[in-house]
Amino acid sequence: MIEILGVSKSYVKDKKTIDNLNLKINDGEIFGFLGPNGAGKTTTIKMITGILDIDEGDILIDGTSIKENPVLAKTKFGFVPDNPDLFLKLKGIEYLNFLADIYKVSKKERKERIENFAKKFDIYDNLNDRIQSYSHGMRQKIVIIGALLHNPKNWILDEPMTGLDPKSSHDLKELMKQHSRNKNTVFFSTHVLEVAEKLCDRIGIINKGELIFVGTYEEMKKQVKENGSLEDLFLEITEKNNN
């Protein structure tokens, strides 16, 4: 469970990039975080994960404050950032072992999980290559595997499908569904409305740092336009909010 409680953030004085954001993502839920470029999705995700300080408010991960108890809170989630260009000098396997060490995953468990995920994402044969030799999609895959190694209850993913081939994207969506069925939480941002429509239990739309809709796709249709596709509704809601 992720609770965002009255959170605000400014990068520059007197201009709130995130303005009093309140949002609760429940156990067993896949939540899609949508919004135009620059709306504040990554900023929000960076605050949830403790990368950026929170100016006002607090964020709890399974009840633990990322502000007050950041190390404990960080054990409770796996995070996939929007840019997978990390630790390029390391080999894939070194990167995964490094993360498994940080999260104290036993040798036996890490071996099983690395093998399982790497085979699933068709990257097993590349684990001994340096990450800098990987394609964008391969980097994305290694970061996803690294985020899941410690079997976190909460998954926080910033545009995770970007660069994945259709099969890997499908496999990741299946993993997300399975994870939520096991009463865990998946919070992800995306621009792919079709993914959000099919995958998410609830959707949140942020625009200029303010949450302008939270609910199911069905609720959005009732509120905005029956028979509308998510694209229609998204455009209508964000457009209305700009005027």
Ligand SMILES: Nc1ncnc2c1ncn2[C@@H]1O[C@H](COP(=O)(O)OP(=O)(O)OP(=O)(O)O)[C@@H](O)[C@H]1O
């Ligand atoms: N380090 C920073 N310093 C100053 N402003 C920033 C910084 N990072 C982000 N911003 C600004 O904050 C706003 C929100 O950016 P953010 O990256 O959270 O958007 P986003 O919703 O993730 O967009 P996208 O869909 O393009 O990924 C933008 O106006 C951006 O220019």
Ligand SMILES: [Mg+2]
């Ligand atoms: Mg972003």
